[in-house]
Amino acid sequence: MSPPTYGDLGKQARDVFGKGYHFGVLKLECKTKSDAGVEVVAGGSNAIETGKVAGNLETKYKIKEHGLTFTEKWNTDNTLNTELALEDKVSKGLKLVLNSTFVPQSGKKSAALKSTYKADAITINLDSTLDLGGPLVNGAAVAYYKNWLLGYQMAFDTAKSKLTKNNFAVGFTSNDFILHTYANDGAEFGGSLYHKISRDLEGAVDLGWSANSNTTRFSIGCKYALDKDASVRAKVNNNSQVGLGYQQRLRDGVTLTLSTLIDGKNFNQGGHKIGLALDLEA
Template identity: 55%
Template sequence: MSIFEYLFGVNYKTGSEDIFQSFKLPKIFAVVTQETIPCLRDDGTLGEKIICKNEYGERIDCPINGDGGDNEDFSFPGNEMAPPYYADLGKKANDVFSKGYHFGVFKLDLKTKSESGVEFSSGITSNQESGKVFGSLSSKYAVKDYGLTFTEKWNTDNTLATDITIQDKIAAGLKVTLEGTFAPQTGSKTGKLKTSFANETVAVNTNLDLDMAGPIVDVAAVLKYQGWLAGANTQFDTQKGKFSKNNFAFGYQTNDFALHTNVDNGKNFGGSIYQKVSDKIDCGVSMRWTAGSADTLFGVGAKFALDADASLHAKVNNKSLIGLGYQQKLRPGVTLTLSAAIDGQNFNAGGHKVGVAFELEP
């Protein structure tokens, strides 16, 4: 596929007359729109599905392009999923560099679900360098009829956290979460009110720090048009009366290609490229630079799927730091991850790190 097909979704070898002649109704298109609505999966959890409507707002079967049937008569203005939230811009490339690696730790994660529908997650991490062992436990219960989700968390730092979330009940696409934490030993308490809204064109999320001395308001928005993405993120400290964050991002994203650039506070610049080369190979490129510094961090990473249950991960940057990972699904619900970080500039000096992680879930 050429770069023109990536950026514009058009095969430059096909003439306009050939395009129109490929439809049964020349130059006349039936308008079909898509919507994402909440639904219940077979296991009882809350999910989402796509529905299609005609120009009169009536629900119809979604067209399937390329099946050779009557559905090929439809075109899709706005036939795209909702844009990612600002924090998820560049996520595809970031996953290539972060997933499949656990340097310098021994980690065990366990997930299970009770018959009543309560989900339990626990994890323990041992840091080889500091010797510190960190553990966490959380439970999650969903009241599907009311769109509510309750989450309780505890960790070995003796911090308790409670999250209450309501989704798609106040308005379609709107999610509201109230978070609270409490540390019994110190008496420290925090609270946050989070909201997020997404449709086919825009994704907006806000975080309000419930600090009576002066809350911090964080707002981010991402606009999407034909695969192009433009986002902004700002944070205002009401106690100090100033903006503490002004970030901007721009990119382009399809199912198998993603380009992302960002500027944070006018001095930190970054960019990434993600390419799904084939069903087995994912590649990523990442770059970071700070104004006033001659030091640029550049990295290349890749993931190679050996089969449905095993994958290899590798990455390297311009400082000769090499990361290697191997992930194997031993059996359904049991995944083993082995990883190693190698300092190529000081290979004989040591300081290399290894990591082992087990993930268990039903």
């Protein structure tokens, strides 16, 4: 089994803190798939404080015999995104992606070519923007050996001939325990710990320190499955912010999520946030 990409290191812990929470937002998302194999995702959100409404539409079509995936995205900021992916055809384990973005209102265009190669003990990413003025090149690699993960990520601005990102990560993974530590540009340090405590209970710890601002962050969170259709989530950080979430599958294809963020330092003054999300899938 190939190691994860650099961006997916520590993903299990991030999911404990991120999934199932929609603070300050009313959200609706609908998913469906046509007989022709076209996957459609449409959704919208309403920011409770500002009243701003945002929407998005995504279509995805896969041609499995040729290893092709064609994806189109549009949002209410009037940004069009097109992605063409080719997987396991040029070489086994190699995925090539051409991504383009177009803003009709301003005429701004951008494009990037991305590649991912996965083998038994290593995963490599190499991306480049398609910019004649000097592309920005991103590279990353994660190696796996006896449950240990070692990762490196870099970014190089060819226009300025300057290294703009220089990150390292070390991790350990097992069936029920995942450790992830990182150092970003010699200024940001941190790590996360994920533990599958039991079949129904997951826990995670996240901590970090910034050398520039000399600030420390610490968070602890958990997810507990009440049954096969319902789960509760809770998290708290060193700023006394408490997040709570409840997710219920009402029926097949219909899931309701309720969440709230409580500011413990200003409990009586208010300013707490609530969120609601409804996911429909057919």
